[in-house]
Amino acid sequence: MYETQNKKIISHLAKSDLKSKKMGNLFIIITIVLAAGILMVMGLFPRSLNLENRRLLSGAQDVIYHEVTKEQIKALEQDDRISYMMLDKNGEEMEVDDYIIHQVYYEENSQDIKTLEAVEGKLPQKMNEVMVSREYVKKTGKEPELGMKIQIPSLSGKEEVCVVSGFSKALENSKIYPISRSKAYAERGKGMKDVDYDVLAKIGGSSDMSQEEFLYTVRDIGTKAGVPRKQVNENNYYVDTLYGGLFTQENLVIFIIGLIILSAAVMVIYSIFYISITGKTRDYGQLRTLGMTKKQVRSFVKREGLLLTLRGLPVGLILGGLISWAIKPMGFSLANTAVMALITAAIVLLTVLVSILKPASLAAAVSPIEAAKYSAYTGDTGKKSTKKLQRKLTPLTLARMNNSRNRKKSFITSVSLGLSGILFIGAVTFTTSLDMEKYSRQGEYVYGEFVVGTSINAEEVAKNGFAEIQATANPLTGELRQEIGKIPGVKKILEKQNATIRYDYEDVEAQEDTVTGFSEENMGEIKELLQEGTADYQQLLRGRQILIRGNDLAEEIFGWRFQVGDKVTLYYYDGKQEDVWKSRTYEIAGILDHYHDELTDGWFLLPQQVIEKELPQVNLAEDWILSTDEAQRDQIEETLSAVVSENAKLSMETLREHEEQDAKAMNLMKAVMMGIVLFITMFSMINLINTLISSFLSQKTELAMLQSIGMTGSQMRSLIMGEGALLAIGNIAVSLIFGSLLGYGICSMLYQMGMHYMLYQFPLLYSLLYVAVVLLVPCLISFIMLRRFKNQSLVDRLREV
Amino acid sequence: MSILKTENLKKYYGTSEENLVKALDGVNLQVEEGEFAAIVGTSGSGKSTLLHMMGGLDRATEGKVFIGGKDIFSMKDEALTIFRRRHIGFVFQNYNLVPILNVYENVVLPMELDGNHADRDWVSHILNILGLADKKQKMPNQLSGGQQQRVAIARALATKPAIILADEPTGNLDSATSQDVIGLLKTTSSEFNQTMVMITHNEEIAQTADRIIRIEDGRIAGKAGDGNV
């Protein structure tokens, strides 16, 4: 009975005490809300992202078995690990004006795998029926109407008259317009009867598999049905959503970011409680004089803290949930949110309890008599006497003494401020150091701003692929080169040369690839990059040995590596005899990881002389990269696209287009990063404001006393401003120095990892902004506090003890 | 010539009719140079308010205060503060020492704030008289109440002010220590020919004053010219 009554009194006291200390409590509540909110958002984000991807992919295939035979289709149908499958065919693709038409056949459109849906009319049934989008019909200059007749162009040059059985939606943001054909056409139609079917499949229970299990399953299904590995194309986006193990790079990054945010949150919660409780030691002492035991004081303090936490926590959790939902509505899941809310609540409560523990027992340990003397301001100065008789006494030195009065409090505040400052400067360093121009200029664009190459039409019509074009009808002729070279502002044209070949190795048969030539001058570089085997130019010139580049990528794609000493067969097409490829077998002499990656993605390297001997009179040009005068680029783009559109076999791409796409992707990433950092900064700002205000309030009488013995208003202003400025300056120094180090470290690490667009740059603008805010906030607070002081007469303030 | 003079001094608190408190309601008073005046009166009668007005810690609702013939309320805040720290020494009931400063620093602080360096010999002299010679480098929380109050007195004397205003300087001290402190205050002020106005509840102490001023409900009740009622 006594116990419960006592508890009631304590809880009652706690509640009424809360009412009387609104300001400090508001800060605690805001801190809890922010901490819970950011923990929720950060905790949910990776899961939401995953879930969103999975939901977006729910209508996509898990795997495609490419170009399968009738027997293989039967075998696949027998495999009960496949939960759903359908057939499709990819017919010819052709560029028309500024867009591309693509002939396709899909067996159906289902919930399991969404293909093209008939939003109006029906899917094509008869031989001459097609389904297209309304946008496509409009592109051809006609009014779309069900049952209408349209002419479909084809690469052979003949047009085909078809009946529109239905309309599908146009693909978003795409220049490609699919023309959907009937089953009848897929089987017997001229354009499709020689094309093999692809099988789109879903694997039963795949969402619970790990990445490894999934890949094993889809490959094993392929093997059992006789489909070679290279024709098995798993959906990589889908694989990414599967469990990839605990220690992936991604998890590590998430873990580190999470840890930083968690420690920032813990730090701020700790310091805010520490400040609040030590600031009230006097009140607790009073309770002790009224007869509360130490234990009661301790539980009183704890209860007070928990009450505040319980007020802020639900708001923070709901806010966090809402923000997560707003960021990724498709990835929202009530179950995930609930679990995360529980985890967050546990973390916050635990942190609060730990944060209260120490100051609460400090408060309880103060004897009633001491407590009456104690103010947070007095604290325990720790000193009994000074070494010097008199130190320098000015408002500024007083400010400095004041700040060092409670070392622990200043330390905690400084650390949490400094930490967020470091994160802020580090993050902005990253964003300013990311050289967008360089980023977009990866690959071919290192050398120029325009790339002229052959169009896909040219490739589609050539029976022997790009090799045939190079051998017989390469549109990148010397005359054209001269013509383009004459366009004003074109400074240089770099010809990217690679010979298109086919090769056999391991389970790969007659796979199309490229060989890149090199000369004796490149040998130094090659020797340096060599990882395995040897590279002797004279030997290589004999045409019996070959060099390999990019073995890691080979392993990723095929599951095997090229081995030194193995034989590899290359097939060359020189166009002298139609459809005849001549074969040459080489021994793999050496392997390098990278070699001129921006200009080739083939596996093979041979001396230029060897290639030219095999392919005499073949035009090996693949692309032209134009470096141009910046001021004339718009004009060049116009002229160049006129030249390119004259020849259906030509196509071009521009740096400008790339930059636009990259900017979109990067801005999103930067925004997310800045969002996190701003959140943390907000945290520490609250901490700073709280520290300043609580220190002002506890100094109120003391300042009044200083005034009474003759401190003028302006001297008081410099004392108060000085205190804030000192905190700020220390913080600025720490943030700039360590933040820059962090930023520099990240940049050079990423640069080492091959991201050559990361060039360290000091974030001057953001730093100035940061300095301004960090200096302004204390000034603003001081200003407000001084105003409040002025509103109360000196005598009144003196009276308040 | 009177060094300190009040003219129809009024201080009202509160704004509305009902909660209007007339803490001072027309006080006319003169204190001569070198005089030691004691202010007595019941709690809430307006003693502290009077002292605050006389020292320029707060502004009056009506009336004037002259110090050395100068109307102090005609000065702006900043000027008044500077005037105060040069000419008036305060001693409060609760010492009001700066906890981060040692004894010596507390004593010289008003002078330092004035941009002057303290006269070391002078400060040492005061500290000697007050028996604080060996405590100069101690922090306030290492001192007893009586010692702390003596530091506050030393601080009030250090600027050689013309007037010392003390508000129950012995209120927190036991009677033996009180006698000590008052004795010291009297010796030093007479040594330096300072005028002293002191609020006290202690009849004994009041009796040692040159004059006793009684305050009742914000007004002066009766005067005694030479300390005898």
Ligand SMILES: Nc1ncnc2c1ncn2[C@@H]1O[C@H](COP(=O)(O)OP(=O)(O)O)[C@@H](O)[C@H]1O
């Ligand atoms: N800031 C204030 N606001 C309202 N009333 C006040 C204030 N200061 C003093 N008073 C009132 O003025 C009267 C005189 O107070 P005070 O001068 O402190 O008395 P004493 O020092 O004689 O005990 C009291 O009734 C007190 O309540």
Ligand SMILES: [Mg+2]
């Ligand atoms: Mg009083």
